[in-house]
Amino acid sequence: MAQRWEGEERRGAAPLARDPPRGGEAAGGEEEPLLRGIFQIGKRSCNVVLSARQLRWSPIQPESRGGDSNMNLPCKEEFVEMKDIFSVKLKRRRFVGQKKGGVLLGITIFVCLKKENKLKDTAINFNNLSEDHCHSWFRCLKEILNGFPNRPKFLKVFVNPNSHKREATHVYHEQVAPLFKLADIKTDVTVTEYEGHALSVLKECELHTFDGVVCVGGDGSTSEIAHGLLLRAQIDAGRDTDYILSPVRAPLPLGIIPAGSTNVLAHTLHGINHAVTATLHIIMGHIQPVDICTFSSPSKLLRFGFSAMFGFGARTLALAEKHRWMPSNQRRDFAVIKTLASLKPEECELSFLPLKNSLQGSQENVTKVQWHTIQGHFLNVSIMAIPSLCSMAPRGLAPNTRLNNGSMALIVVRNTSRSEFIKHLKRYASVKNQFNFPFVETYAVQEVKIQPRTKIGHDTEENVFLHATSAEGNYPWNIDGDLMEGASEVHVREEGCHYTRFIMQWALFQVEKAFFEETGSR
Ligand SMILES: Nc1ncnc2c1ncn2[C@@H]1O[C@H](COP(=O)(O)OP(=O)(O)OP(=O)(O)O)[C@@H](O)[C@H]1O
Structure with missing residues (x-):
C-alpha cells in the first residue's frame, strides 16, 4: 500500500493533493510511467518511478541469504502528487561564494505541504551522481511542472x-x-x-x-x-x-x-x-x-470594495486616523473606547434589494423581488460581500455570507443602550451568535442604498467622498479599512464579482x- 510522503510533518501536515485511487491507479487504470530510475533518498537506495501525476519511490529490497528478496520486510512505497511540487532543481556541491559549476549530487524537488489552513514548503533530495541520469529526470519533471496552466511566470x-x-x-x-x-x-x-x-x-x-x-x-x-x-x-x-x-x-x-x-x-x-x-x-x-461590490453616489462610482461600515465602525476608524502617531493596536483600542464613550446613532433611511433566492424559492418569483425600506436610528450599518475574518472576529464580521455566493450581508444595529451594544460587540470574539439581539437585523442582499436623513437631500449631486478631507459634519465611511467622508446617498451593489x-x-x-x-x- 503506497503512503503519501509527509516529510518531517508526518503527524500533521500533508501535501495538498487527495489520496490517489487505491494501488496508485489513476482514474481509468494504471498510470503510464515516464521514467524509472534509482536514487538515494535519505540513507536508502530507492526505485523511483515518475508518471505525469505522481513521483513514487520504494526502498530496494535487500537480498536474503538464500538469494531471494527478503519478503518479510514491508515494502513501503511513498509518493508525492506532481500537483504538490512547485519546483525542481539540480543539486550541486559548491564552495562558499561559488556561483556556477560544482559536483552534481542529484535533484531536489520542492513540495507544498498543508496543515489545516497553513502551507509550508519543504525539499526532498533524490541523490544520484550521474549527470545524464539527473538531467533527463530534471527535464522531464520541469516539463510536467510547466504544464500546470494557472501557475504564474x-x-x-x-x-x-x-x-x-x-x-x-x-x-x-x-x-x-x-x-x-x-x-x-x-x-x-x-x-x-x-x-x-x-x-x-x-x-x-x-x-x-x-x-x-x-x-x-x-x-x-x-x-x-x-x-x-x-x-x-x-x-x-x-x-x-x-x-x-x-x-x-x-x-x-x-x-x-x-x-x-x-x-x-x-x-x-x-x-x-x-x-x-x-x-x-x-x-x-x-x-x-x-465577491466584490461597487460603492456609488447617485451620480458616480466611488470605488470597488469588499466591505463597508457606517456609524460606529466608521467613526472608530475616523478617530484612529486622527491619532496615526500611536502604535496601531493602541490606536485601535483607544478609538474603540473613545467612540463607545460618545456612542450616538445615525438617523438614516436604508433601502435594500433582498437576494433573489433568499425570499423566494421558485424560479417564477425571481423577478418579483422588490426594494425594502427601513428607517430609524442606527448605531452601525455593515455591508459585507465576504465574511471578513480577523483576529477580533475569528468567525468573521459577517459569518453568514460566503466568499463567492453572489450576495452581501447587510447587518443593521439599531439604537440601544451602550451596555447592550458592548455585549453585541463582545460576541464577535466568542462562539455565541453576535446577531442574536432584538436590536440587530441581518439580511442577504444584492443592493443597498443608504441615505443619512440630515443636511443634504436626495438630489444633491455633490459628492463629498471625492474630497478626501475630514470636514466636520460629513459622514465617515469605513470602506475596507480606508476612511472616506460623505454626506450624500451611497449606493452599494453586489457585483457578484469573483476573485x-x-x-x-x-x-x-x-x-x-x-x-x-x-x-x-x-
Ligand atoms: N509610501 C506610502 N506612503 C504612505 N501611504 C502609502 C504608501 N504606499 C501606500 N500607501 C497607502 O497606505 C494605505 C494603508 O496601507 P496598508 O493597508 O498597506 O497598511 P496598514 O498598515 O494595514 O494600514 P492601516 O494602518 O491604515 O491599517 C493604503 O491606502 C495605501 O494606498
Whole structure:
C-alpha cells in the first residue's frame, strides 16, 4: 500500500493533493510511467518511478541469504502528487561564494505541504551522481511542472513600505521573494511612494505582460489594487468609469500577502494570516472566486470594495486616523473606547434589494423581488460581500455570507443602550451568535442604498467622498479599512464579482441580469 510522503510533518501536515485511487491507479487504470530510475533518498537506495501525476519511490529490497528478496520486510512505497511540487532543481556541491559549476549530487524537488489552513514548503533530495541520469529526470519533471496552466511566470508586485510597522519590504524580501525565485517566477516590483501610487501604475502599465498582480501590504493597499485592477478593466473595455452598470472582469488574478496592521482580506481568503501560505497559494496558482461590490453616489462610482461600515465602525476608524502617531493596536483600542464613550446613532433611511433566492424559492418569483425600506436610528450599518475574518472576529464580521455566493450581508444595529451594544460587540470574539439581539437585523442582499436623513437631500449631486478631507459634519465611511467622508446617498451593489482565495481572479457579472460579461483576456 503506497503512503503519501509527509516529510518531517508526518503527524500533521500533508501535501495538498487527495489520496490517489487505491494501488496508485489513476482514474481509468494504471498510470503510464515516464521514467524509472534509482536514487538515494535519505540513507536508502530507492526505485523511483515518475508518471505525469505522481513521483513514487520504494526502498530496494535487500537480498536474503538464500538469494531471494527478503519478503518479510514491508515494502513501503511513498509518493508525492506532481500537483504538490512547485519546483525542481539540480543539486550541486559548491564552495562558499561559488556561483556556477560544482559536483552534481542529484535533484531536489520542492513540495507544498498543508496543515489545516497553513502551507509550508519543504525539499526532498533524490541523490544520484550521474549527470545524464539527473538531467533527463530534471527535464522531464520541469516539463510536467510547466504544464500546470494557472501557475504564474511573471508577476507585477506592489509593496507598501509603510504598512503596519514598516515591515512589508522585509516580509517581501525575506519570505516572499526567495520562494518566487525558487519557483522561477519573475517579478516587476513597485515599492509604493504615496497613497494612490499603485492605482496610477495600474492605470498605465503593460498589464497584459503579467500573469498576476501581487499586493504586499494591508487591507488599504489590497483594496486600492483591487479597485485599480477593476477600473483598468473598465477603461480597457471602453466603459464609462463614472457610472458602471455591468462591469467587466479584471484581466488578472490578484494575490494578497498580508503585511499590514489589518489583514482582513488576506485572512478571509486564506483562512490564516500567514505570508508564506499566501505566497505558496500564488505559486501553486490556486484560483478562488470572491465577491466584490461597487460603492456609488447617485451620480458616480466611488470605488470597488469588499466591505463597508457606517456609524460606529466608521467613526472608530475616523478617530484612529486622527491619532496615526500611536502604535496601531493602541490606536485601535483607544478609538474603540473613545467612540463607545460618545456612542450616538445615525438617523438614516436604508433601502435594500433582498437576494433573489433568499425570499423566494421558485424560479417564477425571481423577478418579483422588490426594494425594502427601513428607517430609524442606527448605531452601525455593515455591508459585507465576504465574511471578513480577523483576529477580533475569528468567525468573521459577517459569518453568514460566503466568499463567492453572489450576495452581501447587510447587518443593521439599531439604537440601544451602550451596555447592550458592548455585549453585541463582545460576541464577535466568542462562539455565541453576535446577531442574536432584538436590536440587530441581518439580511442577504444584492443592493443597498443608504441615505443619512440630515443636511443634504436626495438630489444633491455633490459628492463629498471625492474630497478626501475630514470636514466636520460629513459622514465617515469605513470602506475596507480606508476612511472616506460623505454626506450624500451611497449606493452599494453586489457585483457578484469573483476573485480567488489565494491568487485572486475577478469575474464580474451583473447580478440583476445574471450573465457574465468578459473581456476574454483570461
Ligand atoms: N509610501 C506610502 N506612503 C504612505 N501611504 C502609502 C504608501 N504606499 C501606500 N500607501 C497607502 O497606505 C494605505 C494603508 O496601507 P496598508 O493597508 O498597506 O497598511 P496598514 O498598515 O494595514 O494600514 P492601516 O494602518 O491604515 O491599517 C493604503 O491606502 C495605501 O494606498
